[in-house]
Amino acid sequence: MNKLKKNLIEPALYIVPTPIGNLEDITLRALKILKEADIIACEDTRRMGQLLKHYNIPSKRLESYYEQNELTKAGYLIELISNGLSVALTTNAGTPGISDPGFRIINLAKEKNVKIIPLPGATSIIPALLGSGFAFNQFKFVGFPPHKKGRQTFLNNLKQESSVIIILESPNRIIKLLNELYTVFENTRKICLARELTKIYEEFLVGTPDELIELLKKRQNIKGEFVVLISNAS
Numbered sequence: 001m002n003k004l005k006k007n008l009i010e011p012a013l014y015i016v017p018t019p020i021g022n023l024e025d026i027t028l029r030a031l032k033i034l035k036e037a038d039i040i041a042c043e044d045t046r047r048m049g050q051l052l053k054h055y056n057i058p059s060k061r062l063e064s065y066y067e068q069n070e071l072t073k074a075g076y077l078i079e080l081i082s083n084g085l086s087v088a089l090t091t092n093a094g095t096p097g098i099s100d101p102g103f104r105i106i107n108l109a110k111e112k113n114v115k116i117i118p119l120p121g122a123t124s125i126i127p128a129l130l131g132s133g134f135a136f137n138q139f140k141f142v143g144f145p146p147h148k149k150g151r152q153t154f155l156n157n158l159k160q161e162s163s164v165i166i167i168l169e170s171p172n173r174i175i176k177l178l179n180e181l182y183t184v185f186e187n188t189r190k191i192c193l194a195r196e197l198t199k200i201y202e203e204f205l206v207g208t209p210d211e212l213i214e215l216l217k218k219r220q221n222i223k224g225e226f227v228v229l230i231s232n233a234s
Contacts, residue, residue, distance in 0.1 A: 008036040008086075009032075009033065009036045009037065009086050010086065010115070011081050011082075011084050011085055011086050011115070012081065012086055012087075012114070012115040012116065012117045013077075013078070013081055013087050013089060013105065013106070013109045013114055013115065013116050013117070014033045014037060014086065014087065014088045014089065014117045014118075014119065015089050015095070015096050015097065015102065015106070015116065015117070015118040015119060016030050016033050016034060016088045016089060016090050016096075016119050016121070017030060017090075017094060017095040017096075017119060017120070017121025017122045017123065018030070018051065018090050018091065018092075018093060018094070018121075018122065019093065019122050019198070020093040020094045020122050020123070020124050020197055020198055021093070021196065021197060021198035021199040021202075022198035022199065023051075023054055025121075025122045025198055026055075026121065026122065027119065027120070027121050029119055030119055030121055031055055031057070033088050033119065034052065034055070034057055034088055034090075035057045035058075036086070037060075037086045037087060037088035038060075038061065038080075038085040038086050038087070039060075039061045039062070039063055039077070039080065039085060039086070039087045039088070040052075040060060040061070040062050040063070040087075040088045040090060041062075041063045041064075041065035041073070041077055041087055041088065041089045041090065041105075042062055042063070042064065042065060042090045042091070042092075043064070043065065043066045043090075043091055043092045043100075043101065044064075044066075044092055045062040045063075045064055047092060048062055048090065049062065063077065063087075065077070065089065065101060065105070066101055067101050070101050070104050070105065071104065073105075074104045074105035074108045075108065077105060078105065078108050078109055078112050078114055081109070081114050081115075082112065082114060089102060089105060089106075093122070094122055094123050094124060095121060095122065095123050098123065098125075098143075099143040099144055099168055122198075124168075124194070124197050124225075124227050125141055125166055125227065127194070127197050127198065128166065128192070128194035128197060128204075128227035128229060129164065129166065129229065131192075131194055131197075131204045132164075132192035132194065132204060132206065132229045132231075133192070133204075133206065134164050134190070134192065134229060134231045134232065135232065136163065136164045136232060137163075138163045138164075139163055139164040139165070139166055140161050140163055140164070140165050140166065141166045142154075142158070142165060142166065142167055143167070143168055144167070144168045144169065144170075145167060145169070145177065147173075151180075152180075155180050155181070155183075155184050156184060158184060158230065159184050159185065162232060162233040163232050164229060164230065164231060164232050165229070165230040166227060166228070166229050166230075167227075167228040167229075167230070168225065168226070168227060168228070169225070169226045169228055170225060170226070171222040171223055171224060171225065171226065172222075174193070174216065174222060174226050174228075175213055175216055175217070175222075177228065178191070178209045178212050178213045178216070179209070179213065181209045181228075181230065182208075182209035182210055182213070185209065185230070186209075187208035187209065187210060188233075188234075189230050189231045189232075189233065189234075190206060190207065190208065190230075190231040191206070191207065191208065191209055191212055191228065191229065191230055191231070192204055192205065192206045192228070192229040192231070193205040193206075193212060193226050193227075193228055194226065194227040194228075194229065195223075195224040195225070195226050195227070196223075196224045197227065199224075201224075
């Protein structure tokens with residue numbers, strides 16, 4: 001296949017973080033890549049369209065890339081890059097490949113010797129860690145726990161970790177997780193629940209598992225994805 005066009009930026013897979021809430025949290029470099037890339041691969045094309053409109057970036061070719069189609073879409077996008085196009089890989093919020101679709105296309109790009117250019121940018125992990133107030137020299141990020149199979153083993157293994165542990169969890173499973181953390185740690189380690197990060201209702205709730213369970217049970221609605229931090233072992 002012939003080269004399709006000459007790029008404003010070089011043909012490559014650009015890994016572009018997008019804001020996790022506050023739309024001001026995007027880098028100038030990320031905006032440049034979104035503006036100049038031939039294709040933007042995104043989880044939700046409508047949401048990306050709204051983001052581009054907010055930053056006054058003209059409409060461009062958007063390709064859906066999400067968990068259910070990434071096995072087939074990764075090869076297609078890598079072929080486009082090999083034939084002269086630039087692809088900006090994004091996710092709905094934050095950095096692609098970190099508990100979001102992305103690692104398959106990144107691995108395939110490595111296998112095919114396609115250039116990968118990762119950009120620094122928005123992530124929920126570091127703001128949550130800093131806002132927790134927990135002392136740390138190191139931390140371990142473990143992402144989302146399994147929903148069913150392997151969940152208990154996953155959580156039991158956390159007991160062996162002495163550094164700060166960072167978990168992601170959805171609002172409909174957060175109380176279940178806190179109950180499970182009480183079973184594993186009892187009240188020997190503090191927990192911080194960071195939610196709505198960078199948004200108007202951002203908050204950091206710190207306490208023992210049972211204290212946080214009681215607090216959340218008093219709320220009528222629990223919204224927003226949670227970053228759950230377990231303090232280091234004393």
